[in-house]
Amino acid sequence: MAIEQKNPNEQGNTRTTAEGAPEPRRRRKKPRRNGKGSNQAANANLAAAERSAVANTNTADTFDSADEAAANAEGGIKAIGEQRLIPFMKIEKPMALVSFLLIVGSIIAIAVNGLNLGLDFTGGVSADITYEQPVEQNTVVDALANDGFEDAVVQYLGKRNELLVRLPPQSDNVDGLSVSLDQALDLPSNNATISNVNIIGSQVGNEVYFSSVMSLGLALLCMLGYVAFRFQFKLALGAVVALFHDTIVTLGVFALFGFPFDLTVLAAILALIGYSLNDTIVVYDRIRENFRRVRGISPRQILDLSLTETLRRTIMTVSTVLLVVLAMLFLGGDGLYWFSVALFIGLLAGTYSSVYIASSIPLRMGLSRDDFVVKVKPEFEEEIINFNDPKMYD
Incomplete structure (x- = not known):
């Protein structure tokens, strides 16, 4: 059967001129809205743009792959979002050895040389x-x-x-x-x-000395209870060990060089405990926050991220406090000299311990996200009931 082909000019909707002659078809000069038209130049530009976008995507993927490979070679990711990480925990083992040697050396110096007690303790x-x-x-x-x-x-x-x-x-x-x-x-x-x-008399001095030792021990015990209640016991233990490190290192330096130890130096050590704990609490607060909001990274990387985010605040705080301490050291006279020396030594030890003692000890104790996520009690969990009635399948 032959198929009748109709001429488009014979259709009823074909445009005609005033004389009745069919109007010639006009070619489209612009591409259609979907970019597929007869305009070859526009189509060529569109194709070039698509090829460029694909090339840029491939290049970005290549760069991301290179960054990921370099990060894995260093033991973890290098950045989270726009925050680049400083691998503090990468050298935690050498720093732990340094901390151990400092504590042992300070204890030996105190045991061998003893503290050069001032008149407040000797009478x-x-x-x-x-x-x-x-x-x-x-x-x-x-x-x-x-x-x-x-x-x-x-x-x-x-x-x-x-x-x-x-x-x-x-x-x-x-x-x-x-x-x-x-x-x-x-x-x-x-x-x-x-x-x-x-x-x-010497009896009064001995009582003052005993009271000073008791005040230091009580301060450390109170700090342990506060951090354990406010955060977590693993963090509390790390904070107290860091405070003990700061105290014993400062006392060790005074014993090693024979600096006089009096009530002003004791006041500096007590002030140092408060300052060091404040710096540690800031780091702990960021660690807890990051464990709750950041997913898909290891606890070691969580600690690196938290320490990186608080690094600027730590530098600014230590710098401003050191300016005051140095002003007292050089301009405060003899009455504030040893007080300033004790604060200067303690600030350096406290900044170091907040990073490599207060943070690394909880990590070694198995700190994880489960320590900060509120778990649902068994009595509030939904019970799943399975119906195995044979009539349901009839």
Whole structure:
């Protein structure tokens, strides 16, 4: 059967001119909206753009593969989103060995040399002095040394003409001691007046020493309880070990070099415990947050991410505190000198311990995401019931 082919010009909807002649077909000059038209130049540009996009995708995949390979060679990913990771935990084992040697060396120095205890712990003489005119501390110390009063400690009491003088144990005769001190403290054209003289016995010094040791132990115990309640016991143990490291290293340096240890140094160590714990708490808070929100990476990488995110804050905090400590060290006078030295040593040890002790110990204890995710109690879990009634299948 033949198929009749109709001429398009004979269709009813074919356009015609005014004379009735069929209008010639017009060619499309622009590509269709889907990009498939008769415009060869536009189609060529579209094809080139598609090839370029495919090439860029392949190049990006190649770069991603290269980054992933390099990261795996280093033991983990290098970045999460736009945050590049610093592999702090990559050298945790060498740092653990360094920490162990520091603690052992400090304990040996304390056991062999002992602490050079000041008058607050050994007892001695304390006198309140008032001068007619302001005086320098070094001048008073030199005047006392010339009269046989060695190892004197001189501090200002608010004004530069009011001083506190502390001396090693002297004779028990308070009257004779007051006369001798009055003669030794008188300076040319600047007389001294002794308002009060106190003799501190060795028994009082021993009680102060015992109370100081108890206060350090109580502070560490309270920190352990706080961190265990606020975060997790694994983190609490790491924080307390880090605080013990900071304390023992500072005491070890003082014992090794024979620096005087008095109540001002003890106050610096107590302040150091609070500062170091504050820095550790910031790191722990970020660790807990990242364990809850970041998935698909190992606990070691979680710690690296948390330490990287808090690194800028740590640097800024330590820098500002060190500026104050250095100002007290060089401009605070003899009364704040050893206080500043203790803080300076403790700041360095505390910054180090917040990274490589307070963080690495929980990791070694098996810290994981399960330690921070709230688990559903058994009584609140949904019970799954299976119906095996044979009539259901009839």
